Amino acid sequence: MNQRPQTGYDLAKAFENEIGEFWQAQHSQIYPMLKRLETAGEITHEDTIAGEKLAKKQYSLTPSGHEKLVAWVSEPSPELAATKDEFILKLYFIKSADDPRLQPMLQEQAVLHRTQLAHLKQRRQTVFPDQAAIDQAYGHYLILDHAIGREQYYVDWLNQLLEH
Amino acid sequence: MNQRPQTGYDLAKAFENEIGEFWQAQHSQIYPMLKRLETAGEITHEDTIAGEKLAKKQYSLTPSGHEKLVAWVSEPSPELAATKDEFILKLYFIKSADDPRLQPMLQEQAVLHRTQLAHLKQRRQTVFPDQAAIDQAYGHYLILDHAIGREQYYVDWLNQLLEH
DNA sequence: ACGAACATGTAACCCGTTACATGATTAA
DNA sequence: TTAATCATGTAACGGGTTACATGTTCGT
Structure with missing residues (x-):
């Protein structure tokens, strides 16, 4: 999306792995959007063949598209992140600290977020094994770092409530 | 929504203030939904008049609705929270730590999240001034506490990058 | 008297998810 | 050979936002 054709x-895979923690997009959203962007002149594609006859479309930014991307990154992002956390919503209906449903709920979430945290740490280790890898994709590294810190906070918060 | 008629x-105000950090719903979504829930037999309403002639609909849960709510709270919540953070998405396109756009971006976000953190702390002080207030709405307190911790982490993370 | 907050609704539109649909390539 | 992954698309549906629309009450 930046410079190398994709x-x-x-892109769908990048939304799943690289930035899925903070932005999502399915392939059913991506393919029509690529067509729209091409019509708008922001991207172009080149048909390539992998193997015998598997057709691929390698998209790349046009000068106009690149310009727009650079401008967009520099633009302010004033909106705070929108979150939908069903577990937290359910907490709203727990009126007392003694509610017998509370501890199991916390435990369930602890399992979930500990697993996610371990998974993210594993990813950092494989994707960014050394400083060179970090230097080459610093923003991507920051995203993963932020995701790990965020999960670590969530786990700590749950643990502290479980000790109680 | 829990017991007292509302x-x-x-409800719209609750989504704005109490749980807006983790779930959102506009009044344009709420009013039709209340009608649907009433048709389904989960809630009923009583028409009341405030002042001279301002018509209000006080909704309350039916036994069936209350049962469903209790069951829903106890159900597992296996999905991890979905986040859409445009700033983090933009970070993906920053390839180097020396990119001159990075520091201004971080500073802008720091202002945003410091403000939000201060606002949330202020709310905790006014909504939960003493232990009695916490005991009466423990889940609500936990939500606010979690939101504060989350923002604190975000601010710390940005600060650490700004020191650099 | 006026503006903010209270109070309720509908309509249009966009975005995103799930499902439907198809086919090629690669590794076990 | 068979399952996982690669690769591209469309259609239906649902959820959610913005905008349209109206009227009351309360505090200053």
């Missing part, structure tokens, strides 16, 4: 499939 | 307006 297929819609590549 | 109007659609009350």
Whole structure:
């Protein structure tokens, strides 16, 4: 998306792995959008063949598209992140600290977020094994770092409530 | 929503203030939903008049609705929270730590999140001034506490990057 | 008298998810 | 050979936002 040509499939995977913690997009949203962006003149594609006859569309930014991307990154992002956390919503209906449903709920979430935290740490280790890897994709590293810190906070918060 | 009758307006305000950090719903979504829930037999309403002629609909849960709510709270919540943070998405396109756009971006977000953190702390002080207030709405307190911790982490993370 | 907050609704539109649909390539 | 992954698309549906629309009450 930045400079190297990518297929819609590549983008879908990036939304799943690289930035899925903070932004999501399914391939059913991506393919029509790529067509729209091409019509708008922000991207172009080149048809390539992998193997015998598997057709791929390698998209790349046009000068106009690149300009727009650079401008967009520099623009202010004044909106605070929108979150939908069903567990937290359910907490609203727990009126007392003694509610017998509370501890199981916390435990369930603790399992979930500990697993996620371990998974993210594992990813950091494999994707950014050394300083060179970090230097080459610093923003991506920051995203993963932020995701890990955020999960760590969530786990700590749950643990502290479980000790009680 | 729990036991005391509430109007659609009350609910909209709750989504704005009490749980807006983790779940959102506009009045345009709430009013039709209240009608649907009433048709389904989960809630009923009583027309009341405030002042001279301002019509209010005080909704309350039916036994069936209350049962469903209790069951829903106890159900597992296996999905991890979905987040959409445009700033973090933009970070993805910053390839180097020396990119001149990075520091201004971080500073802008720091202002945003410091303000939000101060606002949330202020709310905790006014909504939960003593232990009695916490004991009466423990879940609500936990939500606010979690929101504060989350913002504190975000601010700390940004500060640490700004020191650099 | 006026503006903010209270109070309730509908309509249009956009965005995003799930499901439907198809086919090629690669590794076990 | 068979399952996982690669690769691209469309359609239906639902949820959610913004905008449209109206009227009352309360505090200053």
